[in-house]
Amino acid sequence: MPIIDNKEIKHVLISRIDAIGDVVLQLPTCIYLKQLYPDVIISFLGRSYTQPIIEACKAVDHFMNYDDLKPLSKKEIAALFKEKNIDAIVHEFPKSQIAEAAKKAGIKIRIGATSKIHHLFNCNKLIRLNRAESNLHEAQQDIYMCGPLGVTHIPTIGTIARYYKDNFKPLVALPAQFKNLLTDDKFNLIVHSKSGGNGREWDMDNFTALINGLPLDKFRVFITGSFKEHQLFKTWIPQLPPSVIDLSGKMDLDEFIAFIYHADGLLASGTGPLHVAAASGIYTLGLFPVSKSINATRWAPLGIRAEHLESDSDDLSSISVDMVKKKIECWLQ
Known part of the structure; x- marks a missing residue:
């Protein structure tokens, strides 16, 4: 069955800022639609820092x-939408400015989603979805919105x-200074211990014990x-x-995405690089609390080599070093 019965729909804009x-x-929605x-043109409204993704x-x-549109008036944004001949817009991340401009653009x-009041006035197709309460994974919720x-x-x-x-493949080549750090005779493991305050974090002492306990003749x-x-x-x-190499603060996002793509595995909590690694198809292990709306049910990494561990509480304290070490050492097999 074709996804869009209306043959007049030729250009869809996904808004996720x-x-x-x-x-x-959000990308699986675009892949699914395509x-x-x-034949449908798919555009993505995002931010400067997510453009490489x-x-x-x-x-x-x-x-x-969106960073270019944000300073503009709703009338000016509407004119840009008209110029692009957009036939449908999916407000995956609600923003009243964009919703009002889309309506003005016709x-x-x-x-x-009905959970945002401004959608009741600006959208003509409403979806009953409360993301925090849904039992669907975030990527499934994104598709459901379509x-x-x-x-x-x-x-x-x-x-x-x-x-x-x-x-999924980065457009920017990995600079030689970083590519040369990767080795063919060891498993190249990225440890991304922090989350920028966006999720629960494993204790740093756990990361210390894990890294010190790994066979470093097999891992870089x-x-x-x-x-x-x-x-x-x-x-x-x-x-x-x-032998541990500290690359923190040394790469821009383009370089970091490319470095993840060329590495062999990544360990992190529920943060952006975790999902980049999963999408890149490398071994990925995410650490999650059991708490509703930030747990693995909604945010687990999705990829052909992605997996996760989930705690039994609101923090990650029940996830032991041995549990993580066992998962990572299995990647050598």
């Missing part, structure tokens, strides 16, 4: 930068995990993080074996 992990999990209706997805035809199909476009089937988690294969370990986190790591890194 939030963080890296959210955007990575597979089912290949969006452009890494083959199913997205055009990137639109976009034929305007999809939004119901008015003719989507009648929500793929399984396993199916969605396979969508990234052959559809890389520490990654932001520049701010690099400052925090100055007292932590000396506790680790000398």
Whole structure:
């Protein structure tokens, strides 16, 4: 069954102007739409800092930068939408400014969730969805939002995990200075210990014990993080074996995405790089609390080699070093 019965729908805009992990999990929607209706143009409204993620997805035809639109009036944004000949917009991340502009532009199909009051006035296709209360994975919720476009089937988690294969590849080549750090004779493991405050974090003592306990004749370990986190790591890194390579604060997002793509595995809590790793098809292990709306049910990494551990509480304290070590050492087999 074609995804869009209305043959006049030739250009769909997916609006998702939030963080890296959210955007990575939005990409299967674009892939699904493109597979089912290949002639439809798919544009993605995102932020400057997520542009490398969006452009890494083959199913997205055009990137639109919300950071360029944000200072404009709703009338000016509406004019841009008209110029692009957008026929349908899916408000995956609600923003009243965009919703009002889409209505002003006369976009034929305007999809939004009933949980946002402004959608009641600006959208003509309303979806009953409370993301925090839903038992669907975030990526499934994203696809569910496309119901008015003719989507009648929500793929399984396993199916969605396979969508990234052959559809996600960074456009920017990995600079030699970083590529040369990767080795063929060891497993290149990225440890991304912090989450920028966006999720529960495993205790740093656990990361220390894990890294010190890994067979470093078989693993090459890389520490990654932001520049701010690099400052925090100055007292932590000396506790680790000398062979561990600290790359925190040394790569921009384009380079980091490419580095993840070329590595062999990544360990992190529920944060953006975790989902980039899963989409890249490398071994991925995510650590999650059991808490509703931030647990693995909604946010587990999706990829052909992605897996997760979930605690039995609101923090990650019940996830032991041995549990994580066992998972990671299995990646050598």
